[in-house]
Amino acid sequence: MSDTILRYIPTDPSWQPSPANATKAVSLLETIVPGADEVTSSFEDEIRFYDPGENWSGVKCSACGADAEEWWGEAMEAASASGFKNLMSVAPCCGATVSLNDLRYVWPAGFGRFxxxxxxxxxxDTTAEQDRKMAECLEAPLRKIWGQI
Ligand SMILES: [Zn+2]
Known part of the structure; x- marks a missing residue:
């Protein structure tokens, strides 16, 4: 049996909430998913990539929509070398400069420090209303990532 992880990350990869708001958000999420094994918040020193695990369904160029999976791995490695501080990459499909965080992850994924x-x-799934409340609580726009590990 695999585990399911519901994750909210800020849409801005470097942004972090105040510890007080993070604690409030944990309490709020606990009320939304009372049956969860565990609800936690985690602060990271460096930006990391939150992938959806087994739900991964590919990635497409945000500028032209072409399949980006072929060059994505290499772009990730290059960005990783800088601790994901620079997420901009030139898409070989159309030559556009795109942020790895804005690529069309067919199943949502993203970068963050929280x-x-x-x-x-x-x-x-959570409702749009619940998602809105979570964002309000953390005082930042959020991206929701359902992971399967
Ligand atoms: Zn493209």
Whole structure:
């Protein structure tokens, strides 16, 4: 059996909430997924990539829509060498300069230094209203990533 992780990360990869707001957000998420094994928040020193695990469904160029999986790995390695401080990359498909964080991840994924996580939340999905409340609580726009590990 694989584990399901519901994750909220800020849309801005370097942004972090105040510890007080992070604590509030954990409490709020606990009320949304009361059956979860565990709800946690994590602050990271460096930007990392939050992938959806087994839900990974490919990645497309944000400028032209072409399949980006072929060059994505190499671009990730290059960005990783700088601790993901610079996420800009030239897409070989169309020559556009794109942010790795803005690529069209067919199943949502993204970069961040903060994540709010619910382990095995036991629900199909959160509602748009719940997502909005989470963003309000953290005082930042969020990206939701359902992971399967
Ligand atoms: Zn392109």
């Amino acid at each position: 994540a709010l996580e619910a382990h095995n939340p036991g629900i199909g």
